[in-house]
Amino acid sequence: MRKPCCEKKETNKGAWTKQEDQKLIDYIQKHGEGCWRSLPEAAGLLRCGKSCRLRWVNYLRPDLKRGNFGEDEEDLIIKLHALLGNRWSLIAGRLPGRTDNEVKNYWNTHLKRKLVRKGIDPNNHRLGLIRPTKSFVSNNHSCKEVNSQADNFPVLNSSTSGPVSNISSFPDLNLDLTIGLPIM
DNA sequence: AATTCAATCAACCGCCTCAAG
DNA sequence: CCTTGAGGCGGTTGATTGAAT
Numbered sequence: 001m002r003k004p005c006c007e008k009k010e011t012n013k014g015a016w017t018k019q020e021d022q023k024l025i026d027y028i029q030k031h032g033e034g035c036w037r038s039l040p041e042a043a044g045l046l047r048c049g050k051s052c053r054l055r056w057v058n059y060l061r062p063d064l065k066r067g068n069f070g071e072d073e074e075d076l077i078i079k080l081h082a083l084l085g086n087r088w089s090l091i092a093g094r095l096p097g098r099t100d101n102e103v104k105n106y107w108n109t110h111l112k113r114k115l116v117r118k119g120i121d122p123n124n125h126r127l128g129l130i131r132p133t134k135s136f137v138s139n140n141h142s143c144k145e146v147n148s149q150a151d152n153f154p155v156l157n158s159s160t161s162g163p164v165s166n167i168s169s170f171p172d173l174n175l176d177l178t179i180g181l182p183i184m
Numbered sequence: 185a186a187t188t189c190a191a192t193c194a195a196c197c198g199c200c201t202c203a204a205g
Numbered sequence: 206c207c208t209t210g211a212g213g214c215g216g217t218t219g220a221t222t223g224a225a226t
Binding site: 013014015016050051054055058059101102105106108109110 | 191192193194195196197
């Protein structure tokens with residue numbers, strides 16, 4: 001049997017400090033990404049492996065772009081979301097330097113509303129299904145849909161609802177979603 | 185200047201899948 | 206075949222910041 005992931009030690013939670021970031025960066029630069037389970041102890045961090053992975057993937061990785069999304073990126077996200085639904089990691093995989101968390105946040109805070117303003121239902125990318133004025137309730141936590149009729153739409157294989165099933169709607173999209181092996 | 189409200193985003197939580205044992 | 210843990214993912218929360226009143 002395997003050892004448990006995060007042994008029931010005291011671990012830090014909440015925002016990462018600069019020192020913690022530096023320890024994580026130093027460790028990964030020396031040893032590379034790998035066993036997240038043993039990383040915290042090896043790197044001298046009082047964090048669980050999951051937390052380290054998240055911090056690295058979403059914030060510390062050197063290839064991250066950060067900053068505002070360009071219009072081309074917005075466009076791509078919208079198209080990919082229409083095809084893939086909330087598969088944020090797949091969508092982020094098509095956007096170099098962007099993380100799934102970043103794409104998800106951007107979708108929820110900007111793009112959803114943008115589509116609603118155009119009269120497009122962000123759940124299924126169809127025109128005229130929701131009224132912009134009634135679609136969102138502002139209650140601090142980010143605009144929840146009132147009339148989310150498409151909550152349970154099936155993804156990808158539906159012929160009646162959900163993400164656009166006709167891929168030919170986006171002839172300009174490169175939909176080769178295979179993942180290449182990292183170059184060593 | 186103080187208070188309230190809204191927007192943003194980093195981080196956590198819980199679930200799922202896959203593989204080890 | 207079953208159980209368990211690691212890793213990964215999407216949903217959600219909560220702290221922070223900025224705008225409006």
